[in-house]
Amino acid sequence: MRTGMTTSTLTRVSVSHQKESRSRTRCPYCDAVIKISKPREGHLITCPGCGVELEILKTDPLEVDFTFTEDWQDE
Numbered sequence: 001m002r003t004g005m006t007t008s009t010l011t012r013v014s015v016s017h018q019k020e021s022r023s024r025t026r027c028p029y030c031d032a033v034i035k036i037s038k039p040r041e042g043h044l045i046t047c048p049g050c051g052v053e054l055e056i057l058k059t060d061p062l063e064v065d066f067t068f069t070e071d072w073q074d075e
Contacts, residue, residue, distance in 0.1 A: 023062035027052065034064065 022035040032049025039059045044067060046053055054064040 023059065025062040025064055027054065028065060036062065 022037050023039045024033060024035050026032065027034055027047040027049055029052045030047060030050035032047055034045065034047060034054075036045065036056070039056050039062055041056055041059055043056050044053055045056065045064065053067050055067045057063045057065055
């Protein structure tokens with residue numbers, strides 16, 4: 001394992017300004033630009049701007065939204 005890498009289920013995101021082939025979207029909470037090099041549907045990411053946990057819903061085009069817990073119930 002390389003230094004700085006974790007075994008977490010969160011996908012690493014970047015706010016670098018380098019030109020790479022990355023998928024881009026914006027955080028629905030703080031509007032920060034989120035760049036992901038290899039997005040996968042269902043993976044969880046953390047917004048680099050505000051730290052909110054987001055789920056990748058679609059990869060083409062990249063779409064993220066807030067994560068929801070399964071214990072939520074309709075009243």
